[in-house]
């Protein structure tokens with residue numbers, strides 16, 4: 001039995017479909033089953049919350065493999081999940097981390113992921129670490145300013161990165177969960193096309209047939225304020241500001257060939273992701 005956390009999220013939605021298609025026995029840890037209504041019917045639902053450790057034992061009963069994804073900052077969710085996994089005798093964890101753990105020095109965003117990796121290593125359960133770079137779905141963070149005035153705030157200017165489609169991360173996770181040979185491996189995952197924010201926005205504009213303006217922000221902090229109009233925990237705001245600053249400095253764009261090597265095909269393109277998500281940008285008021 002495979003237990004999937006984060007099943008209603010960007011990666012988890014795709015992963016449950018991949019595992020369903022492979023015929024795997026699977027269970028989804030969900031806080032609200034209504035949010036999982038469109039996920040494969042065949043998958044069991046277990047109601048639980050990583051923030052409430054007492055809810056986890058029933059969800060982990062009989063589980064031998066775990067896809068672990070924790071949102072936000074800190075390590076409490078990871079510690080709770082790994083304690084439940086140890087108690088249940090889980091044999092393999094596929095853990096969603098971040099490519100930031102490979103940086104020297106590790107930026108704040110990567111430090112939480114690094115600490116989570118250490119908790120899992122210390123448990124002794126065999127693990128596969130998935131360490132992706134920036135997701136294509138981060139473009140959905142631009143919807144509020146597109147809705148407000150048809151523009152995108154660009155905090156990274158000449159900085160380039162190789163965004164990855166969460167569907168590709170899910171495909172790698174599904175492989176690691178269902179085939180032998182992926183334990184004790186670390187996979188750094190990126191797309192294989194390099195973009196500035198302005199180049200990404202141009203592709204969205206071409207896809208929807210409407211020009212979206214790009215406005216460079218004076219400071220990365222300004223972009224963070226737009227992303228969290230109702231405020232964000234200071235530690236998270238600082239970490240994202242630091243992330244934007246690192247992206248601005250990288251004008252080449254960091255990328256790996258890991259997705260292609262593991263899946264035997266090229267990573268999905270940003271144009272493909274835009275085509276699948278065009279409605280959100282065409283009608284941002286409904287997104």
Ligand SMILES: NC(=O)c1ccc[n+]([C@@H]2O[C@H](COP(=O)([O-])OP(=O)(O)OC[C@H]3O[C@@H](n4cnc5c(N)ncnc54)[C@H](OP(=O)(O)O)[C@@H]3O)[C@@H](O)[C@H]2O)c1
Nearest residue numbers: 006007008009010011031049050051070098132133134135
């Ligand atoms: N975005 C990037 O560029 C990037 C890059 C590298 C790494 N990452 C990492 O990727 C992860 C996010 O992946 P994603 O985009 O697929 O996630 P996402 O779309 O933000 O979804 C988060 C998932 O976590 C679930 N969740 C939240 N709090 C929970 C709790 N207390 N108990 C149980 N489940 C809970 C949510 O369920 P509900 O339906 O109940 O809300 C949802 O399924 C984070 O660890 C992030 O640091 C992101």
